[in-house]
Amino acid sequence: MTAQAGLIAQENTVDTDAVAPALVAVDWGTSSFRAAIVRADGTILRSMSAGKGIAKIPGRDFSQAFRQLLSSWEAELASLPIYLCGMVGSRQGWVETTYQECPAGFEDIARGTTRCKIDGMELRFIPGLHRYDNVAGHxxxxxxxxxxxGGMTLGRERIVVTPGTHSKWILTEGQSVRHFRTFMTGDIFAAMRGHTILAHSMDEGSTLASPGEVSFEQGVRQGFRTNALMGELFSVRTRSLFSEPGFHAASYLSGLLIGSEFASGVALYPAATxxxxxxxxxxxxxPFYVRAAQCLGIDTEVVDGEASVLGCYRLARLNGEAW
Amino acid sequence: MTAQAGLIAQENTVDTDAVAPALVAVDWGTSSFRAAIVRADGTILRSMSAGKGIAKIPGRDFSQAFRQLLSSWEAELASLPIYLCGMVGSRQGWVETTYQECPAGFEDIARGTTRCKIDGMELRFIPGLHRYDNVAGHxxxxxxxxxxxGGMTLGRERIVVTPGTHSKWILTEGQSVRHFRTFMTGDIFAAMRGHTILAHSMDEGSTLASPGEVSFEQGVRQGFRTNALMGELFSVRTRSLFSEPGFHAASYLSGLLIGSEFASGVALYPAATxxxxxxxxxxxxxPFYVRAAQCLGIDTEVVDGEASVLGCYRLARLNGEAW
Known part of the structure; x- marks a missing residue:
């Protein structure tokens, strides 16, 4: 009887509470801001995003900026735990968190959140990860x-790639991050395209790279094959100079860099990839990463941009806060 | 008697003519200008240099700019053949020359000069070189x-490296250029240092790289070992973040890039290097290239910046013009 009553009570509780707001999840990076109110069942009640990255906060008054960005969420900010990930937890951000050492279990990361009450808000800053070895350094x-x-399917060893200004290749296993490596792909692409002689090859309305261009695929294969960019980059210039038919400089450059990233990633994690x-x-x-993987015969599974919200939710649950 | 008289006459002629001005040699690149009056024996009578690269000539009026730069050489400009090398012979320059195909003998290059009389001056534009293959492209x-x-000791197979914004590794043999490859080392260094996240690691008076820094040597060895820059560049940032003692970001970055250049160059020309x-x-x-080569156990022979003047002279002689 007790057990059954308990079960019914629990089911009722789940039914009712599952749709109640349980936390505010925030992904606040260098150049963008994204927040969501997440229900106890992990679904998203409301969300918003803005171009207000931490680098764009006047006087670094994060508390005021945060309240302004979420001015219509006043009640939730006052009552729910607020999980924040991204550069907001860096030295340039709101509250600096100590990096968690990698390998790190998801529970370690949850326990490593920096909790603080600021301006009446219960903030939980999720720590970043750090790793070091003699060969690769920090x-x-x-x-x-x-x-x-937020994004991974739990279980076997798996590589997660997060494309961006600084892409990461992340080796996961079960509920842990085992290893990772950063590739400055997007940052290098922008610098090469805008601030080297290659800029002259981009001046005919072709500065935007496209994963559908044949040049992109050629770049991917060449970058993957050689992985020695220093001797390849000038070919972006010469192939333009000699007007190869159908050549698209930005796409080829993008392909070269992403192909080289894949070469290093595959060399680093051969079994998992x-x-x-x-x-x-x-x-x-x-689409660039999916196409590159296709060119190289590597299967891909794609997770959309809500992963960080779901990650905040999972961490909150590990901390016993999102029920 | 005749032979002896002839010999004496010849010696006199040599004595007299050897010190007579024989040509004007000009190395006019994208960012700098250098000119010399060369005697018939190959020695330099006068020389000058200026920051007036072809990119800085108002209205692209090269004829007027040239006369202005060498206004005190009026007599020589009117009477001597003028040999010009560098980007002055490109589409962006004074007179566009057709590239000579590589492999190319020095005689081919001499014969390939574009001769023209402009504004009373006998100009000889030295052609650049072009090469193509299916693997490396143009x-x-x-x-x-x-x-x-101008700089090479004739004879056996030899690698010549010309450091710069766009370094070249050039395989020579006897009186010919057999093969070459361009590395965008200097261009990439400037773009990485100034226009990526690495710029943040350079902001403490350490933007100038130095070949004497331990960090430079570490970079050279790491760049040479991996030659996979994409996975190495972010370490310039992290080594700064974690304040490794004695770490010098600009020097390490320079070392990484030059080390990677050497890795590709050595892989391309293993026997010659x-x-x-x-x-x-x-x-x-x-000094950066000499130190890098030392770190890697590669012998170096150094030729100073007058090589292009001597090169103009040798080409003029091959054309029968500098006697």
Whole structure:
């Protein structure tokens, strides 16, 4: 009787509470802001995004900026735990969190959140990850660990790729991050396209790369084959100079860089990449990584941009806060 | 008697004519201008240099700019053949020359000069070199071929490296250029240092790289070992973030890029580099390449910046004009 009553009570509780708001999830990076009110069952009640990255907050008054950005969520900010991931937890952000050492279990990351009450709000800053070894030196991430936690299918060893200004290749296993490596692909692409001689090859309305261009595929294959960019980049210039038919400089450059990223990623994690990779991230970059993987015969699984919200939710549950 | 008289006459002639001005040699690149009056024996009578590269000539009036730069050489400009190498012979320059196909003998290059009389001056534009193959695609040089001709010791197979915004590794043999490859090392260094996240690691008075820094050597070894820059560049950032003692970001970045250049160059020309490399070029970059080669156990022979003047002279002689 007790057990059955308990079960019924629990079911009722679940039915009712599942749709109640349980936390505010925030992904606040260098260049963008994204927030959601998440229900206890993990579904999203409301969400918003803005171009207000941490680099664009006047006087670094994060508290005021945060309240302004979410001015219509006053009640939730006052009553729910607020999980924040991304560069908001860096030295340049609101509250600096200590990096969690990698390998790190998801529970370690949840326990590592920096809790503080600011201006009446219960803030939980999710720590980034740090790893070090003698060969590769230091590496860090802030925010991607939360995307991984939100986006991955738990279980076997799996590579998660998060395309971006600084792409990460992340080796996960079960409920943990085992290893990762950062590739400055997007950052290098922008610098090469805008600030080297290659800029002269981009001046005919062709500065936007496209994953559908044959040049992109050629770049991917060449970058993957050689992985020695230093001797390849000038060919973006010469192929333009000699007007190869159908040549698209920005797409070829993008392909070269992403192909080289894949070469290094596959060399680093040969066994795991044989199972394919999970790509999490921006809608803008996703098609480039999916196409590159296709060119190279690597299977992909795609997770959309809500992964960091779900990651905040999962971490809150691990902390016993989102019921 | 006749032979002896002839010999005496010849000696007199040599004594007299050897010190007579024989040509004007000009190395006119994108960012700088250098000219010399060369005697018939190959020695330099006068020389000058200026920051007036072809990119800085108002209205592209090269004829007027040239006369202004050398206004005190009026007599020589009117009477001597003028040999010009570098980007002055490109589409953006004074007179566009057709590239000579590589492999190219020095005589081919001499014969390939574009002769024209402009404004009373006898101009000889030295052609650049072009090469193409299915694997590496197109590659080009303008100016370095003249440095090679001026700077190399003739004879066996030899690698000549010309450090710069776009470094070249050039395989020479006897009186010919057999093969070459361009590396965008200097261009990439400037773009990485100034226009990526790495700029944040350079903001403490350490933007100038130095070949004497331990960080430079570490970069060279790491860049040479991996040659996969995409996975290495972010370490410039993280090593700064974690304040490694004695770490110098600009030097490490420079070392990584030059080390990677050496890795590709050695892989491309394994036999020839075993004999060491000849480095021709700017006083500013020379010490970086010499130190990098030392770190990697590669012998170097160094040729100073007058190589292009001597190259003009040798080409003029091959054309029968500098006697």
């Amino acid at each position: 590496d860090v991430m802030r925010g991607e660990e939360t995307q991984v936690i 044989r199972e394919g990779v999970t790509v999490i991230g921006s809608a803008a970059l996703m | 590659d080009v040089m303008r100016g370095e071929e003249t440095q090679v001709i 075993r004999e060491g490399v000849t480095v021709i070029g700017s006083a500013a970059l020379m």
